[in-house]
Amino acid sequence: MNQESHGSVKSYTIGFILSIILTVIPLVLVLNKMMSPTALVVTIIAMAVLQFLVQLFFFMHIKEGEKPRYNVMALILGVVIVVTIVAGSVWIMSFNSQVQ
Amino acid sequence: MWEKIKDFASTFFVTGDPLIYGADVAIVLTTFAIIFVLTYYKKWGWLWREWLTTVDHKKIGIMYLIASLLMLFRGGVDALLMRLQLALPEMHFLHSEHYNAIFTTHGTIMILFMAMPMMFALFNIVVPLQIGARDVAYPFLNALSFWLFFFGALLFNISFVIGGSPDSGWLAYPPLSELSHSPGVGQNFYIWGIQISGIGSLATGINFLVTILKMRAPGMKLMDMPMFTWSVLATCILIIFAFPILTVTLGLLFVDRFFGGHFFTMDGGGNPMMYVNLIWMWGHPEVYIVILPAFGIFSEIVSTFSRKKIFGYKSMVFAMMIISVLAFFTWVHHFFTMGAGADVNAFFAVTTMAIAIPTGVKVFNWLFTMFRGRIQLKQPMLWTLAFIPCFAVGGATGVMLAVAPADYQYHNSYFLIAHFHQVLIGGVVFGYLAGIYYWWPKMFGFKLDERLGKWGFWLWNIGFYVCFMPQYALGFMGMTRRVYTYGWDLGWAPLNFTSTVGAFLMGAGFVFQIWQIAYSIKHGERDRTGDPWNGRTLEWSIPSPAPHYNFAVIPQVKGPDAWWEMKKEMQQDGTKKKPVQLKPIHMPKNSGIPFIMSVFWFIAGFGFTFSWVWMAVFGLIGVGICLLARSFQYDTDYYIPVKEIERTEKALGRAV
Missing domain, CATH: 1.20.5 (Single alpha-helices involved in coiled-coils or other helix-helix interfaces)
Known part of the structure; x- marks a missing residue:
């Protein structure tokens, strides 16, 4: 059995922190009612897309x-x-x- | 103090119904009986070593099978209670809330805790053997999947004696399932029971997808795989994409109930219809998740018992793949009456009808496989033959329901009830039963008795039509689902009474099957060859029951129907066998962590159910510790020495 590499501690940490930040931003925006509804929806969708990419590259190893x-x-x-x-x-x- | 305890107990336990008190007594007695038997025969260690900690896919499959039969019993009793209540107008057998709880648990249990585990039982027992593998890709995860399912189902099932059952329908539509309308703990049991077992289902989907893609015997190309394995592959794709939707939807409902969110509430900007939309995005693929493996089973059985290659192998594969993708584009047909507009309804009506095409292709392929075949009417084949007309009628009424304007008439009527029972019993249950009869010798080493099996078969079949044909008519007469009683003046009494008789016939069929199993353990025809049906695929090339490493030597596959070709080759060469070189076999070690971790999940789920945060936190910490413990475990595998393999193979009558 050969042990393939599945990313480094560094890349996991970066991915983990990024995914938490991307989760906290919309939560704070919604809880504090900081934006107009349209801007809020657009921001949340943008965060969701970024989250999707973070998951793909840092945890799902799409390139490997x-x-x-x-x-x-x-x-x-x-x-x-x-x-x-x-x-x-x-x-x-x-x-x-x-x-x- | 005493008053406090009494107060607590009166809300904690379900009180006031003699049926429930009877169940309480039965549960306590059964628990004591199990504990007594295990202690008296000193079987605790055996239970722990051989079953609770096992990572062997065959044993996990058997545990899934036992659990699903228990759940079939529970869901079946629910069904009989409902049919008793509806047998005559103005019955006072169940009161309305109790009836609501029973139809809710009947639906949830039959789909999620009966059909799903019975399907996983067959996945586990058959797939690795069919593709010539020694276990699944992730044996530890497989054990974890089972125990998560088991404790999820347990959490759901205890609700009827502790805290109160969920009673807002099997899909828990809000606002009824929201805190405002269901303030009790029943709905929390529903959420956590399904969430916990759902993690297990998703993991199983991933596990078997990887197993099929990565662990096939050398030489077995994708287009050489047995049809059942193909159907499992299609099902796994559906599971992987559908189950996360369920998890998220129930997660949002949990946020609403636990943290006071407003995703699906009537006020605060919530939208209950969004829940209906989301839950059916899982719910519709879910029905294909349970039916596709049944299609795979029928393909294996038709081919084996007609002594022919499956007709149209490629078209079968394409049909299943098309179904597994199209399944994601039809969900709105469950709520045409929401009124999303003509454009939306028209689109989803057309996709729904389109899915009947690949299904029809499969039916014709089975018929053409039988055409001019040498058909043997063994039990698995009987169930398959019963399935075809039953499913064809169920499919036809499905297309009727798919006509969006007409659906405004059929929606939530007994016509719908009859339709989905016809495809779920006639398709899924008949399919899985056929599969159980077919692979039973492989699991346990003996066949199930034919005579008792035929009694079971005919009772199930006659009972089915007696029960559900009247319900189509009742639907047209205006009877809606989920009514707990009706008046004499409506004229529904004769048909309802007939339907109840049919339900009890099916119940009698189930009793015959249990009797059949008990009888066959002692008297069933033993299978000494490992190939009792003259099979075509690799699982029949090894002894029954299979040794725990499955294949002493991994077979070389040259094309489809691998074992059939090998048998032909052996006949041509005479009986001379090439000497094979045994090598030590690499196997996974048993582990107690899946069981312990699932117990902690159960504790956490119970804590969330009663909003006891300390208990939920304790459970989640336990889960975390188990994850950590597993991450730092390096000693997870071992080798079976050649001597032991030789000994096992000789004991099984195989010269090596």
Whole structure:
């Protein structure tokens, strides 16, 4: 059994701190009501996208592995499903603005 | 002091219902009986070493199977209680809250704590053997998955005697499931029972995906894999993408209930419909998660008992892959009546109907496999033959429900109830039962008795149609789901009574099956060959039950139906066997950490349920310590020496 490297302590620490910062920012913004609703939603989405990238690069090792083809295929499917969840929910829930 | 204890006990335990007191007595007696038997026969050490700490996929599979049969019993009793209450109009057998609790637990248990573990039982027992592996990719994680499921299910199940059952439907729609409408602890039991077992399900999905991609025997290409393994691969993809949605959705509901959040509340900017939207994003893939392995089982059985290669192997694989992706694009059909607009409903109606196409392809492939085959009507094949017409009708009523405008009529009526029971019983339950009959000799080394099995089979089948066909009609007559009683004037009585009779026929079928198992332990036909059905795939090439390392020598695979080809080759070469060189086998060591960690999860979940923060924190600290302990464990594997392998193989009648 060969022990492959799975990132260093440094990269894990950086990823961990980044992911915590990206979680705390929206929480603080929401709790202290620091922004207008539209700006708030945009900021939260931006933080979510950054969080997604942090997870991919620091914890899921998207660049590593002997066969990146599997990684890319899984990533494409994952992105398709994430887009479906987010865009689908926005589309389905858009009726809400008409009834409220 | 005494008053305080009495006060506490009267809210902590569920009181006031003779049925519950009966259950209390039964639980206490059973617990004492188990403790007594284990102590009297000095089996505690055996239980710990052989079962509680095992990382062997076959034993984990058997534990999943036992747990799922227990849950089938519990969910089945729930069903019979409901049918008794509805047998005649204006019955006073269950009061309305009790009825609500029972339909909630029936649904949740049957899907999450019966179907899922029965599926994982078959994953565990079959997949490594089919692909020629010695265990799954992550044996420790596999044990952890099982114990998380077990303690999650336990947490959910104790709710009916402690604290009170959840009673807001099997998917816990808000606002009913919010603190404002369900202030009791029942809903917390629901959240934590599912969350804890959900972590286990997700881990199993990852585990088997990696196992199938990385651990196949040399020479086995993806397109050489047995159909069941393919179906598990498709299912794992669904699990990996769907279960996180469930976890997040229930997590948000927990935030609402525990921290006073407003994700799904009626006020404070919350939106209950968002919960419905999110939960079905998991819920719809979930039904494909449970049905796809059943498709895989049918493919194996049809091919084995028709003595033919599966018809249209490639189209079967493509159909399953298409289903596993399309499954993520149909969820709105569960709430067409929300009124999201014609564009949304039309889109999801079309995707729903589209998914019937790959499913139809599979049905035709099974039929063509049987065409001109030498069909043997053994028990697994009987269940498969019963499945095909049943599932076809269930699928047809599904397409009826998919027509969005018509769904405004069918929605939440007994027509819907009949439809999903037809696909879940006729598809999933029949499928898993067929799989259990098929692989039972591989698990335990003997076949299940045919005569008693046929009694069980016919009672289940006749009972099913007697129970659910009237419900389609009741739906058209206006009976909605979740009503606990109805009047004489509505004219629903005869059909409801018939339906109850059918439910009891199915219950009798289950009793026959338990009798069949008990009878066969002593009298069942022993399987000394390891290949009782003249099988086609690798699991039949090794003794039954399989030795704990599975394969003394990892087989070389040259194409699909590997064992069938090997048997043909052996016949051509005469009986001469090439001498094989045994090597020490690398195996994982048992570990108690999965069990202990899951106990701590149980404690944490119980603490959150009753809002006892000290207890929740204690449990979570325990979980953390277990994680740390495992991280610093380096002595996790060992080698089985060649001598021991030789001894085991000889004892099993295999010359090496």
